[in-house]
Amino acid sequence: MGMDRREFIKSCSLVAVMGLLYGCRKLPLDEVARLGDGPTLKQFEDEVKLAVSQAKKQLDLVKVSRPGPLSIPGASPLNRFGMAIDLDLCDGCGECILACNKENNVPLVPEDDAARGRFMHWVDMRSGAPFMCAHCGKAPCERVCPTGAANHTPDGLSAMVYKRCAGSRFCGANCPVQARKFNFNDAQKLGLARKFNKEVPLRDKGVMEKCSLCLHRLQNDRLKFKTQLSVAVAAAGNVSVKNAAENATEWRGRGVTTACSDACKRRAIIFGNWLDEKSPLVQLTKDRVLYAPREIADLDPSVVFMRGRR
Amino acid sequence: MRFSGIKMPGLLKGGLFCWVVVLFVVVFSMFLADFLLEEPAVPERGMSSIPFDHAIHGDSIGLDCSACHTGARASANAYMPSMADCMDCHRLPMNDKLAEEEMQVDLSEKPWSHKRHLPDHVVFHHGVHAAAGVACADCHGTGFRQNRYGGEKFDMQSCIRCHRGETFKERGFKPAATYCAACHR
Ligand code: SF4
Ligand code: SF4
Numbered sequence A: 001m002g003m004d005r006r007e008f009i010k011s012c013s014l015v016a017v018m019g020l021l022y023g024c025r026k027l028p029l030d031e032v033a034r035l036g037d038g039p040t041l042k043q044f045e046d047e048v049k050l051a052v053s054q055a056k057k058q059l060d061l062v063k064v065s066r067p068g069p070l071s072i073p074g075a076s077p078l079n080r081f082g083m084a085i086d087l088d089l090c091d092g093c094g095e096c097i098l099a100c101n102k103e104n105n106v107p108l109v110p111e112d113d114a115a116r117g118r119f120m121h122w123v124d125m126r127s128g129a130p131f132m133c134a135h136c137g138k139a140p141c142e143r144v145c146p147t148g149a150a151n152h153t154p155d156g157l158s159a160m161v162y163k164r165c166a167g168s169r170f171c172g173a174n175c176p177v178q179a180r181k182f183n184f185n186d187a188q189k190l191g192l193a194r195k196f197n198k199e200v201p202l203r204d205k206g207v208m209e210k211c212s213l214c215l216h217r218l219q220n221d222r223l224k225f226k227t228q229l230s231v232a233v234a235a236a237g238n239v240s241v242k243n244a245a246e247n248a249t250e251w252r253g254r255g256v257t258t259a260c261s262d263a264c265k266r267r268a269i270i271f272g273n274w275l276d277e278k279s280p281l282v283q284l285t286k287d288r289v290l291y292a293p294r295e296i297a298d299l300d301p302s303v304v305f306m307r308g309r310r
Numbered sequence B: 001m002r003f004s005g006i007k008m009p010g011l012l013k014g015g016l017f018c019w020v021v022v023l024f025v026v027v028f029s030m031f032l033a034d035f036l037l038e039e040p041a042v043p044e045r046g047m048s049s050i051p052f053d054h055a056i057h058g059d060s061i062g063l064d065c066s067a068c069h070t071g072a073r074a075s076a077n078a079y080m081p082s083m084a085d086c087m088d089c090h091r092l093p094m095n096d097k098l099a100e101e102e103m104q105v106d107l108s109e110k111p112w113s114h115k116r117h118l119p120d121h122v123v124f125h126h127g128v129h130a131a132a133g134v135a136c137a138d139c140h141g142t143g144f145r146q147n148r149y150g151g152e153k154f155d156m157q158s159c160i161r162c163h164r165g166e167t168f169k170e171r172g173f174k175p176a177a178t179y180c181a182a183c184h185r
Helices: A005-033 A041-054 A095-103 A111-115 A170-174 A215-234 A239-244 A259-263 A280-284 A294-299 B008-037 B054-060 B083-090 B099-103 B126-131 B136-140 B156-163
Strands: A061-063 A081-086 A124-126 A129-131 A150-152 A158-160 A269-273 A288-293 A303-309
Touching: A005 B008, A041 A095, A041 A111, A041 A124, A061 A294, A081 A280, A081 A288, A095 A259, A215 B126, A259 A269, A269 A280, A288 A294
Parallel strands: A081 A303
Antiparallel strands: A061 A288, A081 A269, A124 A129, A150 A158, A288 A303
C-alpha cells in the first residue's frame, strides 16, 4: 500500500475538516459580508447628485391622447394607474430620484460604473425632467420575457417578479427607452445595497429591475381596503365602520401616492388612476396637453408628461 | 503524504479502495455539514420560558385566535402576544394565586420572539383572508392544539390551489386573484 494506516486516517480527517469548512461557507462568510448597515445616506445623495449632473439623454416628446382602459385580457375596467409629470413645474432638482432609491432600496453602483453613468436608479433625468418606466399598455418588454417574470397587472402596472427573472435581459433590449436596469453586480455582497424600506425586497445579482409604480404601496392599500370592506359588510349597521371603507365597494386606489410624487416639492409628479374621475391624476390633467417619448407614444404609456394648457 | 512510491498494481488493489473511501468521506462530510449547518426549512419557533398551552386557551375557554394573535383578523401580520396581552386576562384574580405565580414564569415585555416565515418577495395579509372566510386552521392545521409547531407546509401550491378555486369548494369560496403581482413584489 502506498499509504500507511496513520497517513490514511490523517488524510481522511483533513478531507473531513475541509468538507465541514465547505459546508459552512454560507454561514459565517455571509455574516461577515453583511456586517454593518451598508452605505450611508450621504453616499446615496452624492450618487444622485452625480447622476443628475451627468445626465445628458434627451427626450423627443410627441403629443398623446389620455390613457384609457387597457386592452389586455383580464384588464380591470376600474383601475389603470399611472402618472403625469408636469414639465412646467419640474425644475430638475432630482429629489424624486433619491426618494425612489430610498423607497425601493435601489442599490449604489461601483465607482467605475458611476463614472460611466451606469446607475441602477429607476428614475433618470432626461431633458431635465424625471423619466421612468412608462408602464406601457402594450409593453414590448413583457412580450419577450422567456419566463413570464415581466408581466402586466390588471390595473396597468408593468410588474417584475424578481424570483422568476432568469436574467436573459431580453426585456431590457426590447424597451425602446431603456427604462430597465440590470443587476450586473451583487450589490448586497459588495455592500452597495441598503434596506431603507422593509416593504421592498433587495434584488439579487442577475435580475432586471425598473420603476414598479410603487407596487407595494398599491398592494398594501388594496389588501387593507378589502379587509375593511368585508368587516364593514359584516357589521352593516355600524356607521363608523362603513365610513372606514368610504362607502366605496370597489377598490380604486384612492389616497395612494408614489414616493417620487410625495418627494416633489413643486408637485410636478401626479400619481393616480386614469379611470377614476375623482383621482387627482384625472383632475389635474383635464385641461393639459399630454406628451410621451416618441419611441413609446404608440405603445399606450401610462406615465406621461404634460406641458401647457389647452 | 507519500504517493510517489505507489506502483500500478498497488494502486489498483489497496490504493483504489483508499481513494474510494476518501471520496466517500468527502461527499459524506459535505452532506453532513449541510445537514448540520444549513438553516432548517421551517424556522424554529422562538420559544419563551412560558409553558404555554394552546389547548387550554383555545379549545377549553373558547378564545378566538385573534384574542392573543391580535392582528390575525385585521392586519397583515398575526403578531405574537406581548406581556400586556397576557396580563389583560391574567391580571384578574382567576384564583387566589398571583398571576406571575400561577403562570410560574418571569414575564418579559415580549415573551415570544417570532421569526417571520414569509420571504420578502411574498405578500400575505392575514386580515384579508380572515375577512374572506378562511379559518386559521385551514392553513395552520390543528397541530398547535397539541402544542406542535412549525409543521405547517406553506408553499405556493397550496396558495394557488385555493386562489384558483380548486379547494374549499363546499364553502363557496370564489376564485381569488392569480396574477403574479397580487402576491409578489
Ligand atoms: S417603458 Fe420600457 S420597461 Fe416600461 S413598460 Fe414600456 S417597454 Fe416596458
Ligand atoms: S413610482 Fe415609485 S418606483 Fe416608480 S419612479 Fe416613482 S418612486 Fe420610483
